[in-house]
Amino acid sequence: MDVLKNNCESIRILASRELNKHGINLKLKNLPRKKISVKRTCYGVAIRNLDMVDMILGKNKITIPKIFYNLCTFIGSDMNVEGIFRIEGSKIKQKNTIKYIDKQCRIPDDxxxxxxxxxxxxFIRNLPDALIHQDYERWFVEAAKLPEDHIVEALLLAVFLLPLEHIYLLMYFMQFFQEITTHSSTNKMDLHNMAIVISPNIFEQTNKVSAETSSIRCDITKIMMQHAKEIGCVPEKIIQKLDDFDTLQAQKKCRFFW
Structure with missing residues (x-):
């Protein structure tokens, strides 16, 4: 049984309660879904509206956008390229490539x-809803400020507050980016360097980002890459509470209808 997929909302609430125990007492909000009027196929399209592909990641069956899977698969064919993800290349070529993908729905051969x-x-940076939206970033930031022996657990719990499609994509990306860093002897992209170039893309884009915020975002991204295979794995203590929690919620609904 896919525990996360079948119990996503219950896990979300229970995870927020576990974070409350760590002293992170923030209001749990629903992610604002931006309405996109411009008709596009890939670029600037919400994750939930992209062409998706099912895949197995470790012991998990996840669904992610096909365009991200194809790009990562291509990049994964040679992870030893020096400056991968750090060097931008030609802005004109990048713009033309995005237009090509938007029109053809595939990666150009050249x-x-x-x-x-x-x-x-x-593509990640221009998602209408950031992978880690600003309403949820506060939870991640507060988790990163906890005593060192609680940070990892709290950050992994914070992931469950996100929409399911965002959780799946973070699971996939963090394992992929972590794999890139295992080739750092040739591509020069260790965990720290990778976190520096990736973190600005997964958090909400704002006009001004302070040095402190950039540093915290970088630290969060680095920790998530270090523990990539644990992202999305529902802790046993939450699994044990699911049945009682769902029963209680059902009873509340019954009392409401009566």
């Missing part, structure tokens, strides 16, 4: 690894 990395970042 794209390079460097260009693919730049285009992937652009």
């Amino acid at each position: 794209i390079s690894i460097i260009e693919a990395g730049a285009v992937l970042k652009a």
